[in-house]
Amino acid sequence: MIRNYIAPALVGLALSSAPLAAQVNANNLVSVNLSNNDIANDIARDLDVNVSQIPVTVQVPVGIAATVCDVQANVLAQGKKDGDAACDATSSSQALNQAVQKQMVAQ
Numbered sequence: 001m002i003r004n005y006i007a008p009a010l011v012g013l014a015l016s017s018a019p020l021a022a023q024v025n026a027n028n029l030v031s032v033n034l035s036n037n038d039i040a041n042d043i044a045r046d047l048d049v050n051v052s053q054i055p056v057t058v059q060v061p062v063g064i065a066a067t068v069c070d071v072q073a074n075v076l077a078q079g080k081k082d083g084d085a086a087c088d089a090t091s092s093s094q095a096l097n098q099a100v101q102k103q104m105v106a107q
Helices: 003-026 037-047 062-069 073-082 094-106
Strands: 029-033 057-061 086-088
Touching (some): 029 062, 037 094, 057 062, 057 094, 062 073, 062 086
Parallel strands (some): 029 086
Antiparallel strands (some): 029 057
């Protein structure tokens, strides 16, 4: 009998949280500062380019920014709501390297 109530409740919960998820995903880019010479050098080495080609900042999704900046994603997401989602990279990652490479090609 209880199961008959759980399924509709779960469906209602999923539907009520859908608009929130859409808002977060609609604009989830964070500006990541790559001016740390160690990080820029690591990225340049991984991409086999001159460090002077590495952009000073790159726009990446919240999840990538949280990882490379060592900041919780919810903090960055809140910053995005406030209009100032940015952080300084403290490490690199394959996903960050791909975003940098994509930005380099676009320029």
